[in-house]
Amino acid sequence: xxxxxxxxxxxxxxxWMVGPWASTQLGALGADVIHIEQPSVDPRTxxxxxxxxxxxxxxGYMTWNQNKRGLFLDLKSPAxxxxxxxxxxxxxxxxxxxRPGAAERMGVGYEQVKAVNPxxxxxxxxxxxxxxxxxxxxxxxxxAQYFTGFWSVSGAEGGRxxxxxxxxxxxxxxxxxxxxxxxxxLLARKRTGKGQxxxxxxxxxxxxxxxxxxxxYLSTAELHQPQGSAAFATAPxxxxxxxxxxxxxxxxxxxxxxxxxAAVMRESEAEVDGIDHLATDPRWGSNRDRVARRSExxxxxxxxxxxxxxxxxxxxxxxxxxxxxxxxSFETLQHHAQALENAYLREVETSGWGKVxxxxxxxxxxxxxxxxFGACLPGEHTGEILDELAVRRASADEPVAVIGD
Amino acid sequence: xxxxxxxxxxVEIAEGVAGPYTAMSLADAGADVVKIEPPQGDRSRAWSxxxxxxxxxxxxxxxxNKRSVLLDWSSDDDLGVARRLxxxxxxxxxxxxxxxxxxxxxxxxxxxxxxxxISGFGPKGPWADRPASEVGAQMASEATSSLGAxxxxxxxxxxxxxxxxAANHAIQAICAAxxxxxxxxxxxxxxxxxxxxxxxxxxxxxRSTLWVALSNPDEWWGFHLDSYVKPPDHGYxxxxxxxxxxxxxxxxxxFDSLIDELxxxxxxxxxxxxxxxxxxxxxxxxxAAELAPVWERGFASFDSEQVIEIVERHGGWAFPMHDYERLxxxxxxxxxxxxxxxxxxxxxxxxxxxxxxxxxxxxxSMTMRPAPALGxxxxxxxxxxxxxx
Numbered sequence: 001x002x003x004x005x006x007x008x009x010x011x012x013x014x015x016w017m018v019g020p021w022a023s024t025q026l027g028a029l030g031a032d033v034i035h036i037e038q039p040s041v042d043p044r045t046x047x048x049x050x051x052x053x054x055x056x057x058x059x060g061y062m063t064w065n066q067n068k069r070g071l072f073l074d075l076k077s078p079a080x081x082x083x084x085x086x087x088x089x090x091x092x093x094x095x096x097x098x099r100p101g102a103a104e105r106m107g108v109g110y111e112q113v114k115a116v117n118p119x120x121x122x123x124x125x126x127x128x129x130x131x132x133x134x135x136x137x138x139x140x141x142x143x144a145q146y147f148t149g150f151w152s153v154s155g156a157e158g159g160r161x162x163x164x165x166x167x168x169x170x171x172x173x174x175x176x177x178x179x180x181x182x183x184x185x186l187l188a189r190k191r192t193g194k195g196q197x198x199x200x201x202x203x204x205x206x207x208x209x210x211x212x213x214x215x216x217y218l219s220t221a222e223l224h225q226p227q228g229s230a231a232f233a234t235a236p237x238x239x240x241x242x243x244x245x246x247x248x249x250x251x252x253x254x255x256x257x258x259x260x261x262a263a264v265m266r267e268s269e270a271e272v273d274g275i276d277h278l279a280t281d282p283r284w285g286s287n288r289d290r291v292a293r294r295s296e297x298x299x300x301x302x303x304x305x306x307x308x309x310x311x312x313x314x315x316x317x318x319x320x321x322x323x324x325x326x327x328x329s330f331e332t333l334q335h336h337a338q339a340l341e342n343a344y345l346r347e348v349e350t351s352g353w354g355k356v357x358x359x360x361x362x363x364x365x366x367x368x369x370x371x372x373f374g375a376c377l378p379g380e381h382t383g384e385i386l387d388e389l390a391v392r393r394a395s396a397d398e399p400v401a402v403i404g405d
Numbered sequence: 406x407x408x409x410x411x412x413x414x415x416v417e418i419a420e421g422v423a424g425p426y427t428a429m430s431l432a433d434a435g436a437d438v439v440k441i442e443p444p445q446g447d448r449s450r451a452w453s454x455x456x457x458x459x460x461x462x463x464x465x466x467x468x469x470n471k472r473s474v475l476l477d478w479s480s481d482d483d484l485g486v487a488r489r490l491x492x493x494x495x496x497x498x499x500x501x502x503x504x505x506x507x508x509x510x511x512x513x514x515x516x517x518x519x520x521x522x523i524s525g526f527g528p529k530g531p532w533a534d535r536p537a538s539e540v541g542a543q544m545a546s547e548a549t550s551s552l553g554a555x556x557x558x559x560x561x562x563x564x565x566x567x568x569x570x571a572a573n574h575a576i577q578a579i580c581a582a583x584x585x586x587x588x589x590x591x592x593x594x595x596x597x598x599x600x601x602x603x604x605x606x607x608x609x610x611x612r613s614t615l616w617v618a619l620s621n622p623d624e625w626w627g628f629h630l631d632s633y634v635k636p637p638d639h640g641y642x643x644x645x646x647x648x649x650x651x652x653x654x655x656x657x658x659x660f661d662s663l664i665d666e667l668x669x670x671x672x673x674x675x676x677x678x679x680x681x682x683x684x685x686x687x688x689x690x691x692x693a694a695e696l697a698p699v700w701e702r703g704f705a706s707f708d709s710e711q712v713i714e715i716v717e718r719h720g721g722w723a724f725p726m727h728d729y730e731r732l733x734x735x736x737x738x739x740x741x742x743x744x745x746x747x748x749x750x751x752x753x754x755x756x757x758x759x760x761x762x763x764x765x766x767x768x769x770s771m772t773m774r775p776a777p778a779l780g781x782x783x784x785x786x787x788x789x790x791x792x793x794x
Contacts, residue, residue, distance in 0.1 A: 003581075003585075004581035004582055004584055004585035004595075005581055005584065005585075006585075007588070008584075017614075025577060029577070029578075029581045030581075050614075050627065050629070051624075051626055051627030051628075051629070052618055052622035052623060052624055052625065052626060052627045052629065052630060053622065053623045053624070054617075054620065054621055054622060054623060055623070056623065059614065059617040059618045059620075059622070059629065060614060062617055063613050063614045063616075063617040064614075128737055128741070129737065129740065129741035130763075131740050131741060132736065132737045132739075132740025132741055133736055133737055133740065134737040134740075138722065142649065142651075142687070143649070143722070143724045146640065146648075146649040146724050146725070146726040146727070147724050147725065147726075147727055147732070147735075148727065148732060149727050149728055149729045149731075149732045150564065151640070151726060152726070152727070152728040152729060153562075153563030153564055154552050154560055154561065154562050154563040154564075155552070155553075155560060155563075155637065156553055156554070156557065156558070156560055156637065157558075159637070160637075160639045161639070161728075162552060162553075162560075162637040162638055162639055163638040163639070163640060163649075164551050164552060164562055165551040165552065165628065165632035165635055165638055166548075166551040166612060166614075166615060166628075166629070166632055167628060167629075168611070168612075168614045168615075169566065169611060172611050172613075173569075173570070173573065173611075174761075176570075176573040176574065176577065177573065177761045177762065179577050180430070180573065180576045180577055180580060180762070181762040181764070183577060183580035183581055183584060184408075184409035184410060184434050184580055184762070184764070185409060185764065185766075185767075186580075186584055187409060187410060187413075187580060187583055187584060187587070188408075188409035188410075188411075188764070188766065188767045190584075190587055190588070191411070191412060192766065192767065194766055195766070196764060196765050196766025196767065197765040197766070198762060198763065198764055198765065199762075199763040199765075200761060200762050200763070201741065201761075203737065203738070203741060203743060204741055204743045204758075204759060204761040205761040207732075207738075207743050207744075207758050207759075207761075208758050208759075208760065208761040209564065209566070209569050210564045210758070211426070211466050211467065211569070211757070211758045212422060212462075212463040212466060212467060212564070212565055212569075213463075213563065213564050213565075213729070214466075214729060214733075214757075214758050215462040215463055215465065215466035215755075215756075215757055215758070216454060216461075216462045216463060217729040217730070217733070218462070218729075218733060218744070218755070218756040218757070219454070219456060219462035219465075219755065219756075220454050220456070220462070221730075222454075223728055223729060223730060224563060224729075226560075226563070227563075228553075228558050228559075228560055228561075229540055229549070229558055229559045229560060229561050230561075231539065231540065231561075232453070232563065233449070233452035233453050233454075233461060233463055234452055234453070237538075237539075237540060238540060238561075239540065239544065239558060239559045239561075241558070247544070247558070247559055249538065249540035249541040249543070249544045249559070249561075250538075250540075250541075251538035251539065251540055251541060253421060253448055253449075253452070253538075254420075254445075254448035254451075254502075255445070255448075255451070256445075286451065287451050287452060287453065288451070288453050288454075288455060291453040292453075318535060321536055322536070323525060323535070323536040323537055323538030323541050324535075324538060324541050325525075325535075325538060325540070325541025325542060325544050325545040326541075326544055326545065327544045327545070327547060327549060327550070327559060328544070328545050328546070328547060329547050329550065330547060330615070330616065330619055333546075333547065333609070334616075337530050337531050338526055338527065338530040338531060338532045338545075338605065339530075339605075339609060340530075341527075341529040341530035342526075342527035342528065342529050342530055342603070342606055344527065344603075344605065344606040344609045344610065345609055345616065353621075354620075354621060355620070356616075356617045356620040356621070357616040357617065357619060357620045358613050358616050358617055359609050359610035359611070359612065359613035359616055360610070361610075362570075362571075362574040362602055362603075362606045362607045362609075362610040363574055363575075363577070363578035363600060363601065363602050364527075364528055364600065364601040364602075365578060365581070365582060365598055365599075365600050366510075366598045366599040366600070367585075367595055367596070367598035368581075368582065368585045368595060368598065
């Protein structure tokens with residue numbers, strides 16, 4: 001079965017990460033994504049030059065341009081711009097992440113593209129938005145992490161908040177949000193029969209990602225203080241160290257789970273005062289009671305967890321239906337049945353960089369399965385795509401109109 | 406004007422963050438969402454904090470624009486109601502917190518339904534039946550290795566990233582499946598289908614750049630590789646507030662001028678001065694972690710706004726590190742309308758985060774209905790159900 005977006009074509013005028021991530025998702029869902037690069041592109045600038053490289057190319061490029069075909073177009077050249085307009089007539093989606101105004105200067109602003117293809121779902125992605133004092137500032141993941149407070153809610157208990165040391169989460173979140181917007185635009189087009197322009201910015205996408213924490217702050221005016229592995233809204237909901245020194249993450253988020261958790265702790269016969277009657281102890285009567293006295297409860301439970309190995313706790317807690325997990329590193333994950341059977345991690349062939357490991361499609365669709373294939377080289381499919389356009393031109397009933405700027 | 410998903414009917418049987426966030430986004434985009442809750446209500450109603458003992462702010466924020474129906478799975482009648490609501494819906498959003506087997510995808514008679522199940526670890530594999538947990542999924546996907554220090558207690562990301570990543574993926578898959586359903590050839594309809602996403606799989610997908618970096622790098626350097634071993638990164642404290650900055654294009658004379666303006670001429674005698682000049686700052690700086698204290702010594706004499714101005718004027722970039730308080734009153738946040746007022750049933754107003762998309766042709770209404778009380782729309786939804794085929 002083809003993917004759910006089979007037959008949808010995307011004109012992918014994106015660079016760095018946020019835009020390319022959006023179109024990678026659409027490609028995985030079956031759309032024919034045509035990724036545009038300048039023929040004169042310096043290979044060292046691909047993927048924003050983010051280190052490390054494989055065979056000299058940034059791993060950024062080869063992560064963010066999977067599930068696509070590569071086309072060289074120089075939008076400053078009149079001939080190539082004509083090709084772009086011709087190609088745009090065959091596209092359903094136009095995707096761009098450049099600063100406000102850049103598209104118009106290249107002849108592919110919304111009005112210009114709409115003149116060529118009024119049904120197009122035209123999606124522009126910016127860093128900070130299309131209005132406001134920061135609209136012209138460059139926006140990248142790191143800046144958005146600092147600016148949106150994404151760094152401010154994590155850290156060791158009692159310490160300063162700390163930055164998440166993997167610089168891609170707001171970029172990828174914004175890319176995902178843009179892909180959602182494209183899909184919603186395609187659905188709306190079925191109803192209205194009309195294309196439209198859509199905008200998504202990193203600032204709002206990064207804030208939406210934090211909707212729960214931000215709602216808590218906006219309601220109480222109290223800033224969250226770092227508290228290690230522990231949740232803010234629920235308790236006990238954190239990591240505990242077990243007998244051999246390793247860690248287990250345990251989440252109790254409902255009263256029903258609390259009752260079952262209390263039974264597991266009682267049956268462990270751990271020698272800690274009070275651990276045998278958690279369920280009836282009025283100090284822990286409700287989630288809000290437990291959150292209010294989180295440190296006291298955690299200290300008591302920690303003393304219990306230290307008395308049995310992690311494997312014991314995983315068995316007992318899982319049997320009781322209590323959510324739990326433990327840290328797994330990449331070397332283990334890449335052989336781990338849970339990651340591989342769901343194809344969450346996979347190794348793919350690439351055209352220029354050998355086999356690489358990558359995250360796979362995060363969805364399973366039972367009737368229209370997603371697909372995943374390695375990144376294209378810049379311009380790799382230029383000949384093939386131009387040939388397709390030539391065939392279309394030859395079979396057109398009327399001559400394809402030459403379109404002015 | 407209705408949003409892009411106007412006309413679609415969604416039934417949510419989910420609690421906490423991932424499922425409710427998914428359905429909230431569909432509701433924001435114009436879909437009609439009915440939230441089915443057990444007699445004790447969605448668990449997140451009772452999460453912390455609470456204003457006057459009411460529902461948690463997280464619950465209120467993730468359940469706006471929905472209608473609530475209370476159903477008890479120990480009642481056959483209520484199971485029948487749920488089956489009928491699902492058969493009339495375009496989309497189901499379910500998680501495994503107490504979902505009865507009778508409402509599993511394979512047991513429903515709803516050929517056009519897009520049935521999205523959100524789990525902790527995915528539909529296949531040895532952990533398929535394990536319940537979902539934010540901290541468990543963050544640990545198992547090694548997301549916690551990007552925080553804290555080696556050998557210390559794991560640090561979770563304090564925002565519910567695993568759950569919201571899963572929700573973002575669920576929204577994509579649901580919309581794509583609706584597209585396939587409504588796009589197919591009438592003689593060979595695709596129909597509805599089952600869609601699965603998980604917290605674990607979503608966190609792994611979001612770390613893809615790291616997996617590619619770990620495949621076979623030419624050289625072992627860059628934050629994608631050494632973020633595991635770096636110490637906690639607190640940014641750069643100025644006299645008043647922390648900032649983050651990168652030297653970017655600051656080289657040669659510009660660097661000298663930067664050092665002079667920051668009254669840091671003493672740094673020229675620092676043993677690591679050459680590293681500082683070339684690669685000594687910013688998230689991607691090779692030596693940023695070890696040299697942060699050097700910059701902080703200089704920045705201690707300036708306010709953050711001054712440092713930002715000086716760095717930018719020299720060709721670098723610098724940003725304030727906002728906490729939620731500073732974020733919530735930033736002029737840019739106001740200009741883009743990222744925080745909206747949602748009027749509650751009792752006449753008070755709650756501030757929440759706006760949906761992240763702007764649709765010029767089918768605008769999303771920023772006038773939101775508040776999260777429902779438990780079972781608030783029971784009779785309204787059930788009488789509508791009777792009228793539908």
